[in-house]
Amino acid sequence: MAQSLEQALADFSPGLPFAVAFSGGADSTALLLACALRWPGQVRAVHIHHGLQAAADGFEAHCRALCAQLGVPLAVRRVQAGHAPGQSPEDAARLARYRALAEAVQSEWPDVGDVALAQHADDQVETLLLALSRGAGLPGLASMPSRAERLGLRWHRPLLGVPGRDLRAWLQMRGQAWVDDPTNTDEQFTRNRIRARLLPALAEALPAFRETFARSAAHAAQAQEVLDEVAQQDLTVVGVPPDIRALQQLSSARQALVLRHWLRRHHQTTPSTAQLNELIRQIRACTTRGHRLHLKVGSGHVTRQGGRLHWQ
Structure with missing residues (x-):
């Protein structure tokens, strides 16, 4: 009621x-x-x-x-x-x-x-x-x-x-x-x-x-709290800024989760689904030191600097 x-x-x-x-x-x-x-x-x-x-x-x-x-x-x-x-x-x-x-x-x-x-x-x-x-x-x-x-x-x-x-x-x-x-x-x-x-x-x-509807929203909020905890644990492992090799050890779903968390918490920006999918694809392709990365993500760009991702 x-x-x-x-x-x-x-x-x-x-x-x-x-x-x-x-x-x-x-x-x-x-x-x-x-x-x-x-x-x-x-x-x-x-x-x-x-x-x-x-x-x-x-x-x-x-x-x-x-x-x-x-x-x-x-x-x-x-x-x-x-x-x-x-x-x-x-x-x-x-x-x-x-x-x-x-x-x-x-x-x-x-x-x-x-x-x-x-x-x-x-x-x-x-x-x-x-x-x-x-x-x-x-x-x-x-x-x-x-x-x-x-x-x-x-x-x-x-x-x-x-x-x-x-x-x-x-x-x-x-x-x-x-x-x-x-x-x-x-x-x-x-x-x-x-x-x-x-x-x-x-x-x-x-x-x-x-x-x-309010009950469904509350269930979603509770589930998101759990995912935020998982994302923070993964971010502790991959580091800030995130280490590419450490990211590659995670599943695509966990990569998406931790990358959203990193961008939102540390840079106050939110990637679109298309931007995030392309970023994960590029991370998967980062198998050589010479692979360059420069993608529009949220309100800025994610780049590769050495073995880590940076946002600017």
Whole structure:
């Protein structure tokens, strides 16, 4: 069964004080209000002003008014994220938003180490369906983790078991207004098409899909944790940077696993399946000292220097 907002917060144990990422939409409004009621005086809020639409100033004004009403300190950061070639505008905006959230929390409230995000059960389903549509592996199918550490902070998603409609009903019961982002209904974005077209069909055909999809994502996340442990053990053996001969002693599947782990952990880049397959093929062919290797991988290139792989 889906969680209620109250049940979700009962299972949520952030370090105090903590911050809430507050857009002004229904989801983050419900999270902020519920947290402020449960932990009075211990909640901070950060609003990211993207400047991408005329309504953005109104979003900020709404957030300022509600935080003043609740007695919640608010920090506002303005972000205009350009995207690199081959990067989607949505990904660029998301990365810029996380950096701005982290900067705001760490500069405004040095005693805050935890940030709560308002993604809910429908967001998790959309993320899983997007991953499936892209042919993602286990990391993608694991969808959004309920907890993660990055940029020097602990990030929490306490509402992943709560349907979005329940959050809006909870706000309506309290007479609490929120702002609606008009881009959320723009079906040129794949996520919005999933929300508008697929979720209603799934609800009709598979009424429990939110819970069962979330369970599948959790199974994928658990399996990925095991694979990460194996990859780290293999990386300890092949070294950093990886030794080619040591890599050749592993199966192709373990080569793929350890190479992804090396690139993600040490260079913050992710290879495509085609790039990784070609890299493994080249590693297999490295049987002479004169074999050269220079491949586009992720956002850079993997080269051979002596008996080891390097990324630049």
